[in-house]
Amino acid sequence: MQLLIDRIRAEGKVLPGDIIKVDGFLNHRVDTALLSALADEFTKYFPMDKITMVLTAEASGIALATICAQRYGVPLLFAKKAKSDNIEGGLYQSDVFSYTYKKKVTYIISQEWLHADDHVLIIDDFMAKGNAMQGLVDLVNAAGATLEGIGIAVEKGFQGGGDRFRALGVPYKALAVIDKVEGTDLTFRED
Amino acid sequence: MQLLIDRIRAEGKVLPGDIIKVDGFLNHRVDTALLSALADEFTKYFPMDKITMVLTAEASGIALATICAQRYGVPLLFAKKAKSDNIEGGLYQSDVFSYTYKKKVTYIISQEWLHADDHVLIIDDFMAKGNAMQGLVDLVNAAGATLEGIGIAVEKGFQGGGDRFRALGVPYKALAVIDKVEGTDLTFRED
Numbered sequence: 001m002q003l004l005i006d007r008i009r010a011e012g013k014v015l016p017g018d019i020i021k022v023d024g025f026l027n028h029r030v031d032t033a034l035l036s037a038l039a040d041e042f043t044k045y046f047p048m049d050k051i052t053m054v055l056t057a058e059a060s061g062i063a064l065a066t067i068c069a070q071r072y073g074v075p076l077l078f079a080k081k082a083k084s085d086n087i088e089g090g091l092y093q094s095d096v097f098s099y100t101y102k103k104k105v106t107y108i109i110s111q112e113w114l115h116a117d118d119h120v121l122i123i124d125d126f127m128a129k130g131n132a133m134q135g136l137v138d139l140v141n142a143a144g145a146t147l148e149g150i151g152i153a154v155e156k157g158f159q160g161g162g163d164r165f166r167a168l169g170v171p172y173k174a175l176a177v178i179d180k181v182e183g184t185d186l187t188f189r190e191d
Numbered sequence: 192m193q194l195l196i197d198r199i200r201a202e203g204k205v206l207p208g209d210i211i212k213v214d215g216f217l218n219h220r221v222d223t224a225l226l227s228a229l230a231d232e233f234t235k236y237f238p239m240d241k242i243t244m245v246l247t248a249e250a251s252g253i254a255l256a257t258i259c260a261q262r263y264g265v266p267l268l269f270a271k272k273a274k275s276d277n278i279e280g281g282l283y284q285s286d287v288f289s290y291t292y293k294k295k296v297t298y299i300i301s302q303e304w305l306h307a308d309d310h311v312l313i314i315d316d317f318m319a320k321g322n323a324m325q326g327l328v329d330l331v332n333a334a335g336a337t338l339e340g341i342g343i344a345v346e347k348g349f350q351g352g353g354d355r356f357r358a359l360g361v362p363y364k365a366l367a368v369i370d371k372v373e374g375t376d377l378t379f380r381e382d
Contacts, residue, residue: 029268029304032261059249063257063267070223076254077220113220 096135116144130161237340287326307335321352
């Protein structure tokens with residue numbers, strides 16, 4: 001999506017370790033007008049008439065997923081990071097190794113809010129190795145719900161997560177895929 | 192706000208320890224149509240023409256604050272919980288004792304995104320003792336920005352946080368204030 005690619009080129013920063021920083025408009029300070037445009041763009045790629053729920057993980061996916069859920073007229077559900085002393089019954093949970101936290105993170109969802117008859121669109125701001133996304137897919141499967149698609153704002157294509165989910169057999173769309181980082185120069189994948 | 196009070200009465204649950212659970216529409220599964228109505232209601236209480244930014248804290252405040260920022264046409268900024276191995280320079284930070292986590296949490300904001308000429312409306316989903324809110328107010332003050340108001344969806348009036356911020360001298364509005372919990376019976380404060 002050219003609008004997003006242009007924005008990353010204009011305002012994104014590359015930090016050591018191939019970290020792509022887009023915290024001026026996507027995941028710290030948030031430009032909700034841009035998110036609305038992303039939410040519109042996603043509708044081209046998923047079976048919107050089937051979707052009953054948008055799912056994301058806390059924390060940085062929530063802003064984009066909220067705008068998407070509002071645009072599509074369905075509830076948003078966000079998986080929470082479990083606090084070790086706060087695990088109750090009635091939950092679906094999945095363990096994820098977080099490279100940001102450098103430790104295991106457990107995502108939880110109340111069984112009350114995700115059901116076998118739900119048709120779920122997962123939305124997240126970033127795709128890297130895909131561990132967090134696998135945790136979300138596991139939660140959808142645990143509930144016996146139907147995964148209808150995965151929508152990502154920015155994918156780091158060279159980290160492999162995106163290609164893993166493209167092979168899943170459900171619609172997958174990342175609106176900007178960064179295939180290479182050389183110094184501060186970014187190469188985006190052709191659409 | 193009657194719409195919110197009715198929703199809490201219909202769908203909220205009281206758990207042991209006076210925990211008010213509204214995770215079916217506010218902070219786990221999220222009803223974005225309700226959030227839009229809350230965002231509209233807040234405009235009655237704050238100097239909307241002055242506000243340049245909506246500020247909240249991750250994670251559960253982000254959905255409501257996103258809808259507010261979109262409605263008011265200003266950026267959203269959310270304070271992040273610091274990871275101990277991830278504190279960089281160029282940050283404002285404030286320490287908060289979290290009763291949920293039962294430990295100290297450090298909120299951080301990049302100095303790049305909050306400036307002395309900003310006029311900030313803080314939005315959060317819940318107000319209890321007010322520790323997280325004090326952390327956000329400290330961040331606004333650290334930046335030398337102007338706090339224009341504090342907007343809360345649900346306040347637990349009996350925990351004292353709200354009254355502390357009503358004394359601050361800036362507009363404060365909680366759309367539903369629960370003054371008493373007896374068994375599963377809730378008493379709301381008159382508007």
